[in-house]
Amino acid sequence: MKKLIALVLALMLVVSLGTCAFAETDWPNGKTVQMIIPFGAGGDTDLHCRVLTEMVAKELGVDIVCTNVTGTSGTVAARQVRESPNDGYTIMWQQTSFLIASLLGICDFDYTDFEIGCTVIEDMSAFVTTKANDPRYSNFDEFVQYAKDHPGELLWGGSIGGDGHMYALMIADKLGLEFTYVDLDGTAEIIPALLNGSVDWTTGVYGTYGEYVKTGDFESLCYMADEALDGSDTPGWKEYTGESFPLGKMFCYLFPKGTDPEIIKQFNAAVEKCVNSEEFKAHCENYFITPVYREGAEAEEYLANYYATMAQYRDDLLVK
Amino acid sequence: MKNRSFSDFVRRYKEAAFALVMLVLFSLVIYFTKDIRLLVINTTVTARFWPTVCGIAGCILSGILFVQSVIEGVTLARREESGEIEKPELGERFFEGDRFRSLATLLLTFLYIAGLKTFGFLLMTVLYLFCVFIMLAEKENRKVWKLLLIDVVFTILVYLLFRYVFKMILPLGTIW
Amino acid sequence: MSQLIASFPQIFTDPLCYVLILVGCTVGIIFGCIPGLTAGIAIALSLPLTLKLPIIPSFTLLLSLYIGGISGGLISAILIKIPGTPASVATTFEGGPMADRGEAWRALSVSIIFSFIGTLFGIAVLCFMTPILGRFALSLGMHDYFAVALFSLTLVSALCDKSLIKGLIACGIGLVLACVGSAPIDGYTRFTFGIHSLDAGFSEVPALVGLFAMTELLNGAKRSEAGKKLASFRRHGIGITGREFVSQLPNAFVSGTIGTFIGILPGIGASVCNLMAYGVSKKLSRYPEKYGTGIIDGLVASETSNNACIGGTMVPLLTLGIPGDTVTAILLGAFTINGLNPGPLFYQENIKLIYIIFAIMLVASVVTFLIQFVGIRGFTQLLRVPKYMLLPMVLVLCIVGSFGANNRIFDVWTLLFWGVLGFVLTKFDIPLTPIIMGYILGPITEKYLRRGLMMSRNNFMDFFNHRVAAIFLILTVLLVTVTFVTQVVALVKSSKKKKDA
Known part of the structure; x- marks a missing residue:
């Protein structure tokens, strides 16, 4: 019995020491x-x-x-x-x-x-994403005009305090627009909200929201990158304003x-x-x-x- | 006999005391909502709204419980004093009782967690389990070597399983 | 259907998939039944491996872990009255008393059968109704989520046995504790009093585990209890008669529907639906007073719904590419890392892959069922371990799990804090489950209330313009009224009795 315990204790010691037996000399040193x-x-x-x-x-x-x-x-x-x-x-x-x-x-x-x-x-793949076939605007010019005529009416949806929110604020600032901001968490909430019209636009990234542009559910009005990511004639930010999007x-x-x-x-x-x-x-x-x-x-x-x-x-x- | 009447009082009104404590705590919740910093301020339903609602609901409920339990306590006291129902026996002494063992278990668990970071999972777990086993086991079950063996084997198995099979990081301790 | 059958060979030709299903289900069950470890943790730990595997083996492993992990929670819920995962909290209400009576075998068997049926129910819904449900999921918004969360919160009244007031106070404690940490939407911290470890609040799983396991250990320290073996048990074979089985089917159907529905809503999930199904089952039952004494109805409700939830959470993932919880987020990651970008056309374009996924789920649920059923004999051996050894060992496992999930020693302190809280509260006869219910549902309710109001420009009446929201708000009002009236009637009756006496 005692031998067994001694064996077990020895085993325990070996196991625990084995993982940290090496002295700290040179990084990463197998740790x-x-x-x-x-x-x-x-x-x-x-x-x-x-x-x-x-x-x-x-x-x-x-x-x-x-x-x-x-x-x-x-x-x-x-x-x-x-x-x-x-x-x-x-x-x-x-x-x-x-x-x-x-x-x-x-x-x-x-x-x-x-x-x-x-x-x-x-990651410069964000773009102004709206539901397709919105009667109020069909391109970025009309979107900007509509937002100017109806300050605060258009609802932006996304994570408040997230990077998308930051882009939206920059867009609003650079173009002199006013939006209302609604907090939504991740694609799980933003995509349905856009599709059923609860919010008007978001700043989606192309990797996720691009799929919906391809199917014609969403529309891309303006890319934050210098030019369109999908090769279409949708303007890039630089094409539209003459300067690159800040970040x-x-x-x-x-x-x-x-x-x-x-x-x-x-x-x-x-x-x-x-x-x-x-x-x-x-x-x-x-x-x-x-x-x-x-x-x-x-x-x-x-x-x-x-x-x-x-x-x-x-x-x-x-x-x- | 002073002791007796005190323990009677505690028994009759401990629930009322609990309700009172909850009332205070829930009120504090409402009070401390003032410290909450706000980012969204264009609405009445801010980050302060929900805790306030919960606090108010809690206050009302603890208030009701307080009144209820005071009434119950008073009725119980009257019926017991008039001899209508019998007073229960006094409980056991603290240091021999279950309450002591509960508290000791709690203390051991506290020490165990506190030591995890410094002394590591293996040592602390072996010590902790051994102490708790010995304390909780009845006298006829206190076979030190058997308990120690189970303890050590269990600890090592858990360690090997989590560290090497599931690849989880366990606190290893800085002392080793 | 033929497509589903046609996709079986795809899994069975690859010997790797056999291994992965077996390993996945077994590890899943282990993670499920150890309190503190969940299916989500198992899946996150498997990431380094699954990101390297091709898509079918990778999904085989992930889904087996998921299904095994949700099912596994029932074992510890019944045998030691500590829910293995938040998804099986309600299983303890009936499983615990049954085990005490020596019916652990029967409880396990019934739970395993119905958790299997629940998974099948979810998969069936997924197979035949995914496109329709996908469209339904799209129509739901913040308003609806709020109403569902609020309704679930009112079901707390079904979980208070002795005193409604005490149950509600418990729920209030849960709600307030859930407020600790960063506020939803704003992100600024609340009620942390400068303790930065609290910035993200108490982690859910350590809190739950502390509340149940730690409380059990501290109460188990009683001399009268400690020496006892948990309970002796009788062997029951299959544990349920044909007639019982048939009589439980309506209950299972309702619970399965609740599970699938809750699963579809992102962010609510299995931890809510088992409590909700239990509450609804009790409210609809002809003998609600028997709930909590150890009847199989409660087991059926809890286990059917939490497993049916799996099918539900897959709906938005497969139709829209949107994840509802950690697990589906990882599944989504597995898609994208393999170059598949889930979107609105994903379902149609990858129909073959989707049927393979269904087939994997089906096989994994059968394997999980078999492992558990064969394992009953082994699980019940746990009851032979005396309490004074079993409970501390379980607590060590809980601590390992709580630490391992986030690598934070603070989560272990959370466990201790909640344990002490639970212990103190049980001394005053405060029920513990409403605390968990408030803790899980509070943040969801608040978040969606605020988001809904932001969308409606602070007009609350707008909640009634949303169909699902309106239905659930009306149900909420009805439930509250009924509960209130029954309470008042009971009060009047009892005071009359006193006067008569």
């Missing part, structure tokens, strides 16, 4: 890296991260486990990562919504409280403050290789997003500009 995804499994934030991170893991030859930590526009994950040890074994995937949340003061810190790894994806959705990797720059450099090198690979490009094409790799000072400047552009609309985000 598991935790990748925190701030949104739920299955969404675009989750999928892009999982696809890219898996390629990076292969490149680095380490085991990276993706974990979804959801809640409150990605701020719950951000807070958790901020308090995590900065040993390089916790990395966070983040996107635009977190920047907007810190802009609104939903959390009391922002992206500068992290070490910036690199920014990797830009699209951005995805990046962030590390806890104080993470060793060497580790970040090593990680970044792998990411750069993967972002520019054909395999990742094919994935991006599938979702109408663009792989753009930025690191170091370039990434910092990009994020600073990005944040400043959105900051102009801080007061507009309040739904009055």
